[in-house]
Amino acid sequence: MSPDVAAPTPKLLVVDDEPSMRDMLRIVLRRDGYDVTVASNGREALAAMEHGFFDLLLTDIRLPDIDGVQVLREAKVRHRDTVALMMTAYASTETAVEAMRLGAADYFIKPFNMDELRLKVRSHLEARRLRVENVLLKRVLETSHSFENIVGRSPAMLEIFSMVETIAATPSTVLVTGESGTGKDLIARAIHAHSLRKDHPFVALNCGAVPETLLESELFGHMRGAFTGADANKKGLIEAAERGTVFLDEIGEMNATMQVKLLRVLQERRFRRLGGTDEVHADIRVIAATNQDLTKAVAEGRFREDLFYRINVIQIHLPPLRDRREDIPLIAARFLDRFAERLGKRVRGISQEAMALIEAYAWPGNVRELENAIERAVALERTETVLPESLPPHVRAGGDRSPVQVAKLPEGAFDLEAHVDQIYRDHITEALAKAGGVQVRAAELLGMTFRSFRYYAKKFNLR
Ligand SMILES: Nc1ncnc2c1ncn2[C@@H]1O[C@H](COP(=O)(O)OP(=O)(O)OP(=O)(O)O)[C@@H](O)[C@H]1O
Ligand SMILES: [Mg+2]
Structure with missing residues (x-):
């Protein structure tokens, strides 16, 4: 971390059975200032890993003995944060995807552009260095x-x-x-x-x-x-x-x-x-x-x-906001200041009682819903502190609101389809209002895909 200590030279292990490729990678990457070790097959690679630690592994997937995915696996067992980059000559990326699943950071399809590879090697090593430093940084932050x-x-x-x-x-x-x-x-x-x-x-x-x-x-x-x-x-x-x-x-x-x-x-x-x-x-x-x-x-x-x-x-x-409740009062206070200023109102705080309700509510619409609730409260409030009366009814009602009603067949004529349509219409309208008119969000609130939301919104002519 301290700037006067030079970062050690990154160690790279390059594995490829094709001599020309291997030499080229060695020359190019050495010129970029890395400490490069080469291996021409899987066994040599494993032997090299026995003797030393590598910051980055660059391996061909198809090798004459053990395949590159196996080499990757072994490397990860030895050092979880070794960066692994894979190369493959095959247009099929199936193995490459498999390698990504096992923790490879990237893959290159041969023939690839050497400059792009150099850039990727550099950026992955940089990201790794930052990840390591970050552990130290966190304490400061x-x-x-x-x-x-x-x-x-x-x-x-x-x-x-x-x-x-x-x-x-x-x-x-x-x-x-x-x-x-x-x-x-x-x-x-x-x-x-x-x-x-x-x-x-x-x-x-x-x-x-x-x-x-x-x-x-x-x-x-x-x-x-x-x-x-x-x-x-x-x-x-x-x-x-x-x-x-x-x-x-x-x-x-x-x-x-x-x-x-x-x-x-x-x-x-x-x-x-x-x-x-x-x-x-x-x-x-x-x-x-x-x-x-x-x-x-x-x-x-x-x-x-x-x-x-x-x-x-x-x-x-x-x-979700409900899983980090300690953020709720802080965010609510921030929004209070913002809206009081924006709406030119002298609302200075949130009463204890109102805050207790705010903290207890589940906030399915997360921070955006909290933001809307505070804006509404500031607009409605006639005193200097937000009182429970200014909160939206469902927040005030706490967790015991059940939006689902048990069906009862009414007396006389009944049209189920029209009834269901009405339910859709009401819920979509409410969700749109809650989401500030943003359809994607309204869909989310209703647990619908955006596609079906659009279908119903169109059907009922709702915007
Ligand atoms: N931690 C936070 N502190 C302050 N304001 C926040 C915070 N998180 C979200 N907000 C505010 O809440 C509102 C919603 O946030 P944002 O639009 O980033 O959510 P989103 O995850 O992109 O939602 P969606 O999936 O609906 O697009 C914004 O007005 C944003 O400024
Ligand atoms: Mg968004």
Whole structure:
């Protein structure tokens, strides 16, 4: 940590049975200042690991004796934080995906670009160094209660703050997960703001809100005449974000075709505009977010596994607010100040009784719901402190509100379908109101996919 102690030279183990490849890697990586050991098969690699520790392992998957995946496994057993990079000559990435599952950090399909490999080696080693340092850093950071405008003092949030600082500087793709309203957006912006890309654009795209037919042209841009209505060339968001960050929100909503295209961008850092012939290079950092369980989506075949591994390089999970209750009073107080000022009201505090209700409530809509409740309370409050009466009824009612009613067949004529329609209409309207009109969030509150939400919203003409 202390700046006057030089970092030791990273030790690399390169395993490839092809002599020319091995020599080339040795020469190039030595020139980059690493301490490089080479092995021409799996056994030699294992022997080398017996004698020394390596910061990074770069191995071909297909080796004459023991395969590279086995070498990877052995390396991980010896040192969990050895960075492992795999090379494969086969277009099929199945084994590579298997390797990622076993903890490989990345893979290269031969023939690959040597400069890209050098860059990846450097950035993975840098990320590893930061991870190690971070353990020390954490102790220093323990006192921090607010990061950017993100408030929190729960151990989970403190860990997230230091994680954001650590990973911001790396070029790695980040996946931010968590329920709706937990602050994924805020975290994505904080990562960008702390990164070397901070002076370049941060461009956000909600993959769930853009119609599927437009998503591709939004991301990649299009050439004039690419489709009806494309009357001029248009830059896509990836080009607009050049040297900055692209934030792909609700990535779980992306359809299969787009998933393939995105995978290609992440793998090769190049793409083609819709209707275009030229390949465009993309210098972007990608941050993705989702409130879905992507591993489940992968298991169900709704999300590509190879894309998942490409995105899930670093994951930041935001726990629901109910699992970090110590943050609630802090965040509530912050919102109180904000809205009192914004609405020009002299509301200075939250009464003990109101705070007890706020702390006891489950906040299914997380921080966003808390934000809306405080805004409402400040607007309604006629005294200097927020009293329970100004809180939304369901917060005031505590945990014993049951929205589900037991069905009873009414006397006389009854139309079940109309009745069910009415239930849908009411719940969707309420969810939309709670979500501040944002459909993706309303869908989440109802436990619906965005797709079916849209269907019903359209059916009942609700916006
Ligand atoms: N820890 C926090 N401190 C202060 N404000 C927060 C915090 N977390 C979230 N917020 C605020 O709560 C609101 C919701 O956060 P955000 O939009 O980042 O959530 P999200 O996880 O992206 O939700 P969704 O999945 O619905 O898109 C925002 O207004 C944000 O500023
Ligand atoms: Mg969001």
